[in-house]
Amino acid sequence: MTLECSRKLYREACRYFPGGVNSPVRAFGAVGGNPLFIKKGAGARITDADGNTYIDYVMSWGALILGHAAPEVVAAVRKAVGLGSSFGAPTQAESELAQVISKAIPSMERLRFVSSGTEAAMSAIRLSRGFTGRDKIIKFDGCYHGHADSLLVKAGSGAATQGIPGSAGVTASLSRDTMVCPYNDIDTFRKVVIKNAASIACVIIEPVAANMGVVTPDAAFLKEVRDLTARHGIVLIFDEVITGFRFHFGGVQTLQKITPDLTCLGKIIGGGLPIAAYGGKKEIMACIAPSGPVYQAGTLCGNPVAVAAGLAMLKVLKTKNFAALDQRTERLCQGLKERFSRRKINITINRCGSLFTVFFTPGPVTDFTTAKASDTTRYAAYFHTMLKAGINLPPSQFEAQFVSFSHTDKDIAATLRGLA
Numbered sequence: 001m002t003l004e005c006s007r008k009l010y011r012e013a014c015r016y017f018p019g020g021v022n023s024p025v026r027a028f029g030a031v032g033g034n035p036l037f038i039k040k041g042a043g044a045r046i047t048d049a050d051g052n053t054y055i056d057y058v059m060s061w062g063a064l065i066l067g068h069a070a071p072e073v074v075a076a077v078r079k080a081v082g083l084g085s086s087f088g089a090p091t092q093a094e095s096e097l098a099q100v101i102s103k104a105i106p107s108m109e110r111l112r113f114v115s116s117g118t119e120a121a122m123s124a125i126r127l128s129r130g131f132t133g134r135d136k137i138i139k140f141d142g143c144y145h146g147h148a149d150s151l152l153v154k155a156g157s158g159a160a161t162q163g164i165p166g167s168a169g170v171t172a173s174l175s176r177d178t179m180v181c182p183y184n185d186i187d188t189f190r191k192v193v194i195k196n197a198a199s200i201a202c203v204i205i206e207p208v209a210a211n212m213g214v215v216t217p218d219a220a221f222l223k224e225v226r227d228l229t230a231r232h233g234i235v236l237i238f239d240e241v242i243t244g245f246r247f248h249f250g251g252v253q254t255l256q257k258i259t260p261d262l263t264c265l266g267k268i269i270g271g272g273l274p275i276a277a278y279g280g281k282k283e284i285m286a287c288i289a290p291s292g293p294v295y296q297a298g299t300l301c302g303n304p305v306a307v308a309a310g311l312a313m314l315k316v317l318k319t320k321n322f323a324a325l326d327q328r329t330e331r332l333c334q335g336l337k338e339r340f341s342r343r344k345i346n347i348t349i350n351r352c353g354s355l356f357t358v359f360f361t362p363g364p365v366t367d368f369t370t371a372k373a374s375d376t377t378r379y380a381a382y383f384h385t386m387l388k389a390g391i392n393l394p395p396s397q398f399e400a401q402f403v404s405f406s407h408t409d410k411d412i413a414a415t416l417r418g419l420a
Helices: 004-013 071-083 092-104 117-132 186-199 221-231 252-256 304-317 322-342 376-388 409-417
Strands: 038-042 045-048 053-056 110-114 136-140 178-181 200-205 235-239 262-265 276-280 348-352 355-359
Touching: 053 409, 071 304, 092 110, 092 276, 092 304, 110 117, 117 136, 117 200, 117 235, 117 262, 117 276, 136 186, 178 186, 186 200, 186 221, 200 221, 221 235, 322 348, 322 355, 322 409
Parallel strands: 136 178, 136 200, 200 235, 235 262
Antiparallel strands: 038 045, 045 053, 110 276, 262 276, 348 355
């Protein structure tokens, strides 16, 4: 396998982009080496600039649940762009997509389209503050909700503490309004809420965490989060940018029978194009301009090409068998466990539906602290072993792997042979 074209393209990219990439997650800093430059994708496979083909488990970080270049999505995009790429004015298709989403996720009584998951989370938090008149927010250590300043905050030294800046450029004063709790630790969360209830505008959480690797919530954890926030008039935001339409045709909230006040969506609802949404209770969403005093706008919000891609994606997705996708993912994870066991390598695989992460630790992995116990050196070796075998994995231990409807049983078998 040669990667000379990718290396050359990377050197050229470094002349223009910080680190040679337009998003840090694409860099290979955590595993070593240079990133692949991708030329095309089809189904479960991608081809790089050198002509090497890989079975892909990144899938545009979960957006491509139907696979690369899904024919129905491609056709819809071609038709839409032929009519105009952007109008800066309302279109009927926006309402059609909103109707599909709100029917699938009934808690989203009203919604607003934006262009990224970051915008959705940032806007939902601003809306929560405007609705409640309160300033503080709670997030959970290891959960990622985009790169807005108030969300790039990490836990301090205590079990639950005032956040500290997690990035240069994030001010300490802004961080003081963000409190960080450990994921799955309901006792700590309860104490923080009771102590600060009158000043907390919202709690934002991934109902299945996928940005410290996959971490599932304890059975009673999310229910108690919902009960406490409701009791104290705190807006509960479910960040379903990754989980929305991932496990069934709707939100994970429906499966867990927990109704948040606001929900953020992205990735799958755009079919691979940049679109996201936030929405929830009518009385909360009524605070958004032009109906209310909370301002949020965007030239490309509800972009007609992205909306067309999303409509096509969801139309096909509604016909799919999610149980079969879950079973295929389970077969892959079970096969990985058996192969690592034969090598006497301690791993923990956390899986939820078609999301999973291989942690190089005996586990269990229940929060960010236990996730960070994983041996990242071993993960880097695993990553490169699989890459040489034609398997593309996330270039970081702390990311999810995504199985799509385009992955076949033959793809699963070929993936397992890569580790044989």
